[in-house]
Amino acid sequence: MKADDPQPRVLIVTGVSGSGKSTIGELLAERLGWTYQDGDDFHPPANVAKMSAGQPLTDDDRWPWLRAIAAEIDRIADEGHHAVIGCSALKRAYRDILVHGRADVRIVYLDGSRELIAARMAARKNHFMPGGLLDSQFATLEQPGADERPITVSIDASIEQIVDAIVTQLHSNRP
Incomplete structure (x- = not known):
């Protein structure tokens, strides 16, 4: 981060399903002494049912979900708290809704190959996102x-x- 950037209040851990958002986000929050929230918990039941049936969500499905997470980010930051939130936020437009110009919100992008993530998804149990939606x-x-x-x-x-x-980059002077 640049010296004139504020310490973030919220880190949004992003990436495709199976990239480790929940696992990494939970450990990161623990390491920082912050709370962790899973963006999946903000999905309305209709979205979960759709994904469980192997149907990808449309942007129209995602907008209310993203706005609910953005409202939670505002609440956390405005109350002076800190949190890590795991959320796929795959498109720039989605991240723009979540960050909405806040300098105290940072994106953490978990970058991995399709092959590595497919192997991880195949090993998962009891998750509503089937591996077939990875493509x-x-x-x-x-x-x-x-x-x-x-x-x-x-x-x-x-x-x-x-x-x-992540922690090293968060505390470095680089954006």
């Missing part, structure tokens, strides 16, 4: 641009190494 996730993905000031980390490492890389 639609990668088709939708717009990697964060430099102007979004993302903290980008490769997920081809141990969980601890990934969290270490």
Whole structure:
């Protein structure tokens, strides 16, 4: 971060399904002494049912979900708290809704190959997002641009190494 940037109040851990948003987000929050919230918990039941049936969500399905997370980000930051939120936020337009110009919100992008993520998804149990939707996730993905000031980390490492890389970038003087 630049010296004139405020310490973030909220980190949004992004990436496709299976990239480790929940696992990394929970450990990152624990390491920072912050709370963790899973963006999936903000999905209305209709979205969960649709994804469970193997149907990708449309933008019309996502807008109310993203606005609910953005409202929670505002609440957390405005109350002076800190949180890590796991949310796919695959498109720039989605991240723009979540960040909505706040300098105290940062994106953490978990970057991984389709092959690595497919293998991880195949090993998951009891998750509503079936592996068959991975291709639609990668088709939708717009990697964060430099102007979004993302903290980008490769997920081809141990969980601890990934969290270490995030914390190092968070505390560095680089955006």
